[in-house]
Amino acid sequence: MNDDKCFDTVAKVWQKRIEITPNSIFLAENGHHYTYNQINYLVQKQEKRLLSYGVKKGDIISLQFELDVEGIVNILACINLHLVINPLNPHFDMDEVKNLVYRFKPYLIITQQSERGRDTLFRLNNLTNYRIDTYEDCKVFIRNSHEICLAKEKNETNNPVVILNTSGTTGVPKGVVLTNKNVLSAEYAYNKAFNVNNHDMIAIASGMYHAIGFHHGLVSTIIAGSAMAILRHYSIDNIVDLIKNEPITFIDSVSTVIYDILF
Template structure:
């Protein structure tokens, strides 16, 4: 069992006293909701999977029996599952809750090297994966791993399309669900224990393993749905991967809290997404910027509409006002939602403020969560002054697994989590995220936020998706370079872009000095721009220019 958790003792007492935390676990809440909404659809996928709350509960109970009696899973053991956006994900996560296992969903694109690292870090009792998915043979990939990593692990294969090999020592999900009786005993876990390990989605280095308790997740998702006016009749369209907080917690846990349903889109395309939303009557969604960027562009181009979509909550990057306006013209609200795996989510734009704030603010804190803006020494800065965003509250993670050094850097003894994001706060408590501390370019000694440049360039004729980075310069250290995906046939030049920004009143110090065209902006799966990839591409192009004289 994971025991080295970083929780401020006084804060813990306060959260219990205020009712933010309680003694119920995720399994307790699931049991209540699955009984209440037994005959209502819980989850669908675009491959034809369709399960009610009752069906998920019954199938998960059978899998729970196998986990306990045949795989030897005990309370606090880790179960790692590498599952696409299939309905089976829900069977697995609920089964983990029933036996008190720590859920550890990982990305489907993890290769053998990634698995070796992840298994070495979390030491799972069970590993669950498909037999095959896309071009990956997961059973063969597992066999490539060293026995020192896998010796004490039991493997369960999701045999949707392919049976395990004849010589396989792995169990098969269809067999387990057919022969195992339902587990009929209460979950042994408690609300202050770790319920889930999620990997950070950083663009450099190895991901960190974020620890979240039952109380963390329940508070977070209750706060999340409390401002969305959701009912059991709402249907979520979920294009985000399920190994991250957006897809898992918002797409599946949040909907479970209100008895609503979720439709999973396995492989995103704007055309398929619009058809899926209309066919299933999806009313809302939460995802990264690229998803909404593509569906807005597709609707504008084709005239098609997502007829039932009321709002889209956008995370991963600031939302420019022009995107808010374009979405509203197409019939739905586009609101920013801000957080991270460690602090998920804690800032939101109220639906009734979406148009009024018009992308100028990332939002306000949920009730029960504190936010402040600090300097390099973690002292609060005056209102309106830029600093680092930090937060604390009942939603906050309780450390990185087996990583006390990074835990101490990110999470102080008073419970404040330092996000690494730059922001400003006004007198109403509204936060505007202005960029990452690491996403600052220094031009002639002046710090410039690349996110601020990106926001200003949005809406320039001929410019579609775009991202700014620093360009090496002998005189100034760095200059401003913006990579652009062209919109239509136009190819705006640097003077064209600067004329547009001049007319908007944007200060000259924030004007791009170089434009580079590219087919697509590289993103992580959670919508964060992989700026280091653009940096490498710029270096390649600049080197080619030098060689050409």
């Protein structure tokens, strides 16, 4: 993939990657390796489930997952259907999450049962203006109507692909809307600056709700045809084991994680 593709869409970049290197390793989790093609098979299954809920292009879909294969599959399914992802930090308390739901009014909220008993949306048995469905270890909140649709531009590169939450200067989580062009131009530049290529495997400890996880983990990897090794639950012991057991070539994370590794 060349730099002249950097103003495409994330969906097209993913589809092109499947054509080019379907059998290359894309994800490593707990010693299990998944090729691009294997993940794409799961993505296509999830697309059918999302369509069964009546999603429309430009709908906002909130996803509250740990850093795992299931969460990444959901993100890619949303991207392929031209939905706008709003990844929610599983560490948010209920007031923070409800505030975001009130402001963004996502059409779907998909939340995963937490192994550590966190205060996630999965624990809610009702949510105003939403009906509930469940499948496997997930709960789905389906809004009664499509109130917000963010896809407006004829040029799809200018359409939103993700809303990342940040506290910014307010201390209250708020959403930053990023287009395909925003995300891809940043990650083509990132890969060029750090010479990320198809021989690399990045260790990711930041969730997909974080710019490092979504941008420098997921999107950078797809562009380069490289691989990600993910940790559902971060600890210094877990990341040391990951480095010992996988052919990690680099790590990108927040400063506190880098400090743990170095000291």
